[in-house]
Amino acid sequence: MIETKTLPTAYVTDPRAMRSSSGKTLRTDEMIINMGPQHPSTHGVLRLEIVVDGEIIVDVIPHIGYLHRCFEKHAEHMTNYQQVIPYCDRLDYCAAINDEHSYVLAVERMLKIELPERVEYIRVIMAELQRIASHLIAVGTFGIDAGAFTPFLYAFHDRELILSLFEMTCGARLLYNYFWIGGLSHDLPPQFVDKAKEFCTYFKPRIKEFNDLLTFNEIFVKRTANVGVLPKDVAINYACSGPMLRASGINWDLRRDDPYSVYHKIEWEPKIGKGEMGTVGDVWDRHIVRMREMEESVKIIEQALAALPAGNVQAAIPKRIRPDAGEIYARTETPRGELGFYIISDGSGTPYRVKGRAPAFVNLSVLPDISRGAMIADLVLIAGSVDIVLGQVDR
Amino acid sequence: MTAQEILESLKAKFGDAILDAKLEAMQPWISIAPDRMKDVAFFLRDDSFLQFDYMMCLSGVDYNDGRLGVVYHLFSMVHRHKIVLKAFCTKENPHVRSVSSVWGTANWHEREVFDMYGIIIDEHPDLRRLLMPDDWEGHPLRKDYKVPEFYNGMKVPY
Amino acid sequence: MGLLDQRFENGNVFVTSLDNLLNWARLSSLYQMQFGLACCAIEMMAASASDFDIMRFGIIPRATPRQADVMFVAGTVTIKMASRIKRLYDQMAEPRYIISMGSCANCGGPYWEHGYHVLKGVDRVIPVDVYVPGCPPRPEALLEGIIKLQEKVRKESLVKKSTEEKHKK
Numbered sequence: 192m193i194e195t196k197t198l199p200t201a202y203v204t205d206p207r208a209m210r211s212s213s214g215k216t217l218r219t220d221e222m223i224i225n226m227g228p229q230h231p232s233t234h235g236v237l238r239l240e241i242v243v244d245g246e247i248i249v250d251v252i253p254h255i256g257y258l259h260r261c262f263e264k265h266a267e268h269m270t271n272y273q274q275v276i277p278y279c280d281r282l283d284y285c286a287a288i289n290d291e292h293s294y295v296l297a298v299e300r301m302l303k304i305e306l307p308e309r310v311e312y313i314r315v316i317m318a319e320l321q322r323i324a325s326h327l328i329a330v331g332t333f334g335i336d337a338g339a340f341t342p343f344l345y346a347f348h349d350r351e352l353i354l355s356l357f358e359m360t361c362g363a364r365l366l367y368n369y370f371w372i373g374g375l376s377h378d379l380p381p382q383f384v385d386k387a388k389e390f391c392t393y394f395k396p397r398i399k400e401f402n403d404l405l406t407f408n409e410i411f412v413k414r415t416a417n418v419g420v421l422p423k424d425v426a427i428n429y430a431c432s433g434p435m436l437r438a439s440g441i442n443w444d445l446r447r448d449d450p451y452s453v454y455h456k457i458e459w460e461p462k463i464g465k466g467e468m469g470t471v472g473d474v475w476d477r478h479i480v481r482m483r484e485m486e487e488s489v490k491i492i493e494q495a496l497a498a499l500p501a502g503n504v505q506a507a508i509p510k511r512i513r514p515d516a517g518e519i520y521a522r523t524e525t526p527r528g529e530l531g532f533y534i535i536s537d538g539s540g541t542p543y544r545v546k547g548r549a550p551a552f553v554n555l556s557v558l559p560d561i562s563r564g565a566m567i568a569d570l571v572l573i574a575g576s577v578d579i580v581l582g583q584v585d586r
Numbered sequence: 587m588t589a590q591e592i593l594e595s596l597k598a599k600f601g602d603a604i605l606d607a608k609l610e611a612m613q614p615w616i617s618i619a620p621d622r623m624k625d626v627a628f629f630l631r632d633d634s635f636l637q638f639d640y641m642m643c644l645s646g647v648d649y650n651d652g653r654l655g656v657v658y659h660l661f662s663m664v665h666r667h668k669i670v671l672k673a674f675c676t677k678e679n680p681h682v683r684s685v686s687s688v689w690g691t692a693n694w695h696e697r698e699v700f701d702m703y704g705i706i707i708d709e710h711p712d713l714r715r716l717l718m719p720d721d722w723e724g725h726p727l728r729k730d731y732k733v734p735e736f737y738n739g740m741k742v743p744y
Numbered sequence: 745m746g747l748l749d750q751r752f753e754n755g756n757v758f759v760t761s762l763d764n765l766l767n768w769a770r771l772s773s774l775y776q777m778q779f780g781l782a783c784c785a786i787e788m789m790a791a792s793a794s795d796f797d798i799m800r801f802g803i804i805p806r807a808t809p810r811q812a813d814v815m816f817v818a819g820t821v822t823i824k825m826a827s828r829i830k831r832l833y834d835q836m837a838e839p840r841y842i843i844s845m846g847s848c849a850n851c852g853g854p855y856w857e858h859g860y861h862v863l864k865g866v867d868r869v870i871p872v873d874v875y876v877p878g879c880p881p882r883p884e885a886l887l888e889g890i891i892k893l894q895e896k897v898r899k900e901s902l903v904k905k906s907t908e909e910k911h912k913k
Contacts, residue, residue, distance in 0.1 A: 228825060231778050235782070257824050260822065261859045261860055264860065265855065265858050277854060284783035343793065344793055344794045347789070364787070366880065
């Protein structure tokens, strides 16, 4: 037995002291490991302070703010509501169209504009194409986190086809400034519909190929099943949304339950996690929900392309965007979850306050609760399955 | 439930804590006394007719007339109704009671409100800056904020 | 091996300057430090994917700055992040190069006017060799930036004694 007078008293009364077979106590201690802000697998500049006991995680403390780009300050100083749209793009740069959709929806509701139907259908087509592109980034980089490099190349090759569709329409590959308040900046070029149909036909078997490569791969399943389980009540209390919420078994999708645009005219259904490979709400469930959402998006795009009416996409764009004094909170379903904009207008042409409620910000706050008891290698996968984009988290 | 019914059930339980309401706005809001925010929040979450279990958003606002405010957007997944709560405080006494024990998501939102507006959230488990560096001076989203010239040797303005 | 394949008649001795040889070796194998900050990081990832493929230029991503020759600062540099970038830059071994990718890293980008937390250009903390404009730059623009950097490396001299301190940064 070690003498107590030569060591600090905390040693002997330390509950973590383990007893080895010969009766001597072995001292263990917790270690604080720092992951990031520069790290190959934190999906951006996120700093995770991990308190570990050996390899088991005791606590995770995320530190954010390394990409805080003052979006809300810029929104208050822009000369009109239209100029805020490029900044909304850069919130979630992997799914820029969906960011714009949320913002223009909020302003249009404040202005009470009636949109031409063609605008609504094109918006749905673009939003769903962007959803597929964003999920491809998510699953591609998730594969790299798990150690599989090839699915990343498959995902990005398919994504290039989508980006060329966007480039054909509005000239930009990543950050578009395409949705304008009351309409769109450009109409679809004549060859868009055929190329989009071609893409849909090409992409459906590719999802199956991707699933064979990664999703149902035994190593991947063993690494992701039963890891990072998010229970239902915790998910709702922490206001999780998007694939994180649906993977925990909650049948909730804003496109159907808080409807906007023309989603109610299209036949589709949200995909829910069922715990097929492990527990409901584990990392594998979130992954398969994203894969199945891509298939569903292809269905939505095909129906919208078939139902696309004629019209002028710039007919409803107001000359002066000056909403009455008031405020509104509007939300849409982006690939990462519920993106909401709380806009206060003071009656002038400049927004008074624009708050972006980012889904990744809210989903990330649940990370400590779902990763206690996991190992460090699991933490990489759990953080990857939350699918954060730091532009959105830090705004 | 309509906004009128929600206001009435709140008034019945908390009478004096309900300061103001504007039900004819596009999204009706109710103003609550900032130090009673937590009790009202527990009631809103746990009462079986209200069941506001999902907090959509929590934002800070600077009203540019000496008042600061915290705006809560609540939603009920069960009953599918929404309500907006507001808690006003002054710049001289910027205190609002935390609701992070009611809705776990409020933890980070309230830290951000503290960081950006300087509204001190009482009883918050971990009130420190979230987005700005820990030794930053000032609260950036206030309307009277002046950008510092230098920070740790780096020039801040363009 | 395309440069040397089946080019010689007999005997395979060729004479060049040491500078040329070393620079050719260095520019063909610039190891990149994986460091993406914001939106430009997505275009950098697209550039390293199979459609644009920066690996054919010899650029392999390394996770640590100690094994890297070049760092693409891709995205907005915030003030909180600036001290970390300086530390990463100091950890890189010389000769080291920085490519500033995107408008935000060049000069602050769209956040130049009201960004209280945005550093207006990464060259306020570290010296930059090549600036690639764009918001975000296309992967082809990034490839052009890399080729410009290769041209710069080709003209350098590691072995000559020089009075000016080229690598003193």
